[in-house]
Amino acid sequence: MxxxxxxxxxxxxxxxxxxxxxxxxxxxxxxxxxxxxxxxxxxxxxxxxxxxxxxxxxxxxxxxxxxxxxxxxxxxxxxxxxxxxxxxxxxxxxxxxxxxxxxxxxxxxxxxxxxxxxxxxxxxxxxxxxxxxxxxxxxxxxxxxxxxxxxxxxxxxxxxxxxxxxxxxxxxxxxxxxxxxxxxxxxxxxxxxxxxxxxxxxxxxxxxxxxxxxxxxxxxxxxxxxxxxxxxxxxTASAVLGAPLQKASAYISSGTWSLLGVERTQPLNSMKAMEANYTNEWGAYGTYRFLKNVMGLWLIQEVRRLMNERYSFAELAELAWGEEGFRSLISCNDPRFLNPTNMIEEIRSACAESGQPVPETPGQLARCIFDSLALSYLTYLVELEKMTESLIEGLQIVGGGANNTLLCQLTADVIGREVKAGPTEATALGNIVVQMISSGSISDINEARDIIDKSFEIKSYIPRPIAHFESILSRWKDLQRF
The missing domain is CATH 3.30.420.40 (ATPase, nucleotide binding domain)
Structure with a gap:
């Protein structure tokens, strides 16, 4: 079949x-x-x-x-x-x-x-x-x-x-x-x-x-x-199966949530991992997804909804390209963003309360979200290395967020490592390759990932320098304590 x-x-x-x-x-x-x-x-x-x-x-x-x-x-x-x-x-x-x-x-x-x-x-x-x-x-x-x-x-x-x-x-x-x-x-x-x-x-x-x-x-x-x-x-389990992961790479399954982690054969349920709020979700074929949940594209989805969807996601990203970078930042995982009455006003209030410029335009709101997500990825990637006591050389972004050129480039710039983006259809692919393995047309998940890597475009983003990055990082760390 x-x-x-x-x-x-x-x-x-x-x-x-x-x-x-x-x-x-x-x-x-x-x-x-x-x-x-x-x-x-x-x-x-x-x-x-x-x-x-x-x-x-x-x-x-x-x-x-x-x-x-x-x-x-x-x-x-x-x-x-x-x-x-x-x-x-x-x-x-x-x-x-x-x-x-x-x-x-x-x-x-x-x-x-x-x-x-x-x-x-x-x-x-x-x-x-x-x-x-x-x-x-x-x-x-x-x-x-x-x-x-x-x-x-x-x-x-x-x-x-x-x-x-x-x-x-x-x-x-x-x-x-x-x-x-x-x-x-x-x-x-x-x-x-x-x-x-x-x-x-x-x-x-x-x-x-x-x-x-x-x-x-x-x-x-x-x-x-x-x-x-x-x-x-x-x-997320299917998305990780559909990601052609390289050795020493972490992944982000980027959709409504951003799930940042690594694939392991053993769980890591130490008190240090608990304090950092990492999870050990079970994967297929004897694996565990050791990962962090980050409030992902939900933020921009809600902003777009409140604007009566008069901008596409691509148009919001294009508007964000033209805005000043790292002007206003939010702590993406703050519970206030889980299901606020009005996401736009919640973002503006968070910026005002922390003494930052308040994002007013659609482009400024989108840029605030994408900058903040990229910095969140850096925070948790460094944390992930400490948790697993291993060097992470690259990052694979799969899912809908892999289509967001600005977010992918910002992420590469901020983490200082190559980002590979794609496939965007990782979840459906992970679902399908399990069916294929079960029916005998593919031997195992390693062969499946090789096939995915050959079959779909994977875009590479090389990090570029960010002006005054130390100052931006200092502001970001202060915001996490706010």
Missing amino acids: NNHIAVDIGASSGRLVRGILKEGILTLEELHRFSNSFTEQEGSCFWDIDYLFEQIIIGLQKAKAQGITACTLGIDTWAVDYVLLDAEGHRVQEVYAYRDRRTDLVMEEVAKHISPQTIYEKTGIQQLSFNTLYQLYVHSEEEIAKADQILLVPDYLYYRLTGCKINEVTNASTTQLLNLDSRDFDDDLLSLLNIKKEQFATLTEPGSDLGPLDESLIQQYDLPECQLICVATHD
């Missing part, structure tokens, strides 16, 4: 992409694209999970219309958000979005029962208020008691397509409930939540065959014959 379809859904958009391998070259074709966002209902934030399922069906109908009668299919989405199912397989509650404010103060509450140090030693997962652990802690006890199964978002979409219930490991690790030693759900943390292990489905590794698409769906909607493959369902 030479038709492999990735369902790749992020926090702001989703698509179905076909991958075909021919004479050692992998090509992609987008079959269907759709928007995605959470909505507010009575003060809470929810995803429209039925809409996402419907979009998968529409994408498969388009595939059939193009003559694709048989394929493999894999699903990846964002992490941490979950679906509660009752004994009949129906949702107990709509699906909360991780930016919902119900968890704002929950970490302090959990710490009264079990220390953050103990949680990190067990799980290796960084402390983030929206982790599934904290979401479940504040969830209605009555609804949790009704839950026969707890599935994460991509697991639930697989269930809707096949009837098969799983908890795929790369996404399950982000729940902050998996124990690094036992490689299973941690008994103490489940006890804290008053949840039984049986309420989670079987932990499943990427590459597992989940069986065929439900025949009733094929008949009802006129869909292709699909064999469902469990891929690395956390989109």
